[in-house]
Amino acid sequence: MGLKVALCQIDIAFGDPKANFKKVEAFFQQIEKDVDIVVLPELWTTGYDLTRLDEIADQDGQASFAYISQLAKKYQVHVVAGSIAKRLSDTDVTNTLFVVNREGKVVKEYSKAHLFRLMDEEKHLIEGNDNGLFELENTLSAGVICYDIRFPEWIRTQMLADTKVLYVVAEWPKPRIDHWRALLISRAIENQCYVVACNRVGADPNNEFGGHSIIVGPWGEIIAEANDEETILYGEIEPDKVDEVRSTIPIFTDRRPDIYKLS
Numbered sequence: 001m002g003l004k005v006a007l008c009q010i011d012i013a014f015g016d017p018k019a020n021f022k023k024v025e026a027f028f029q030q031i032e033k034d035v036d037i038v039v040l041p042e043l044w045t046t047g048y049d050l051t052r053l054d055e056i057a058d059q060d061g062q063a064s065f066a067y068i069s070q071l072a073k074k075y076q077v078h079v080v081a082g083s084i085a086k087r088l089s090d091t092d093v094t095n096t097l098f099v100v101n102r103e104g105k106v107v108k109e110y111s112k113a114h115l116f117r118l119m120d121e122e123k124h125l126i127e128g129n130d131n132g133l134f135e136l137e138n139t140l141s142a143g144v145i146c147y148d149i150r151f152p153e154w155i156r157t158q159m160l161a162d163t164k165v166l167y168v169v170a171e172w173p174k175p176r177i178d179h180w181r182a183l184l185i186s187r188a189i190e191n192q193c194y195v196v197a198c199n200r201v202g203a204d205p206n207n208e209f210g211g212h213s214i215i216v217g218p219w220g221e222i223i224a225e226a227n228d229e230e231t232i233l234y235g236e237i238e239p240d241k242v243d244e245v246r247s248t249i250p251i252f253t254d255r256r257p258d259i260y261k262l263s
């Protein structure tokens, strides 16, 4: 059975959660009726306004979780709800992806494991230490955030569990959009999995973001790709195809982890 995904490639108002909540609801209203899973980009409530996290980070994710939960129920979709700045304590904030099912229940949280120094993340955020595995519609999936895709060992670790889909949420800058595409296609080919990757568009005071949200199949084929404007990108994923590709070229059987170390 196929799953229809809808990626909301939005512009994000800098440091303005209220405006961004409104924008996301407007996108939900336009989503085609037969969609199973909606995907949002990284830090979609605040953007990269990291110096104002004291004011705008979401305490325990409460406001964002409640908001997406009611949208998931209203529109009867699962939501890979991008990531938010989640306040854990006076000092600690994480960049946290969360997943909400059709019943409105938060079924997964994953905090970005690799913080991106080029955008000062390590000065304002703390990193997560847990994997991004979750199950939706009987399909084992993993969620990671932006810079995480430059760490193939982190993705492979999660794919070893017979994981079929990799969701990536991002605010990936335009000047390196060729890296974004190449890394995502590589992660799909080397792990023989679907890659469903949602980026933002527009600009903030420091960066221009490149869009090109993309859905890649387990053979490395591009199923759908956006340009650099706001849009909803649709595509169909067929988890059974992953098994077909994995049995044609059985890389998970042929791996030699016993020699993957320098003595």
Ligand SMILES: O=C(O)CCC(=O)C(=O)O
Residues within 6 Å of the ligand: 116, 119, 145, 146, 147, 148, 150, 171, 172, 173, 176, 179
């Ligand atoms: O790795 C890159 O070039 C971009 C990463 C990034 O923008 C992020 O993690 O927010």
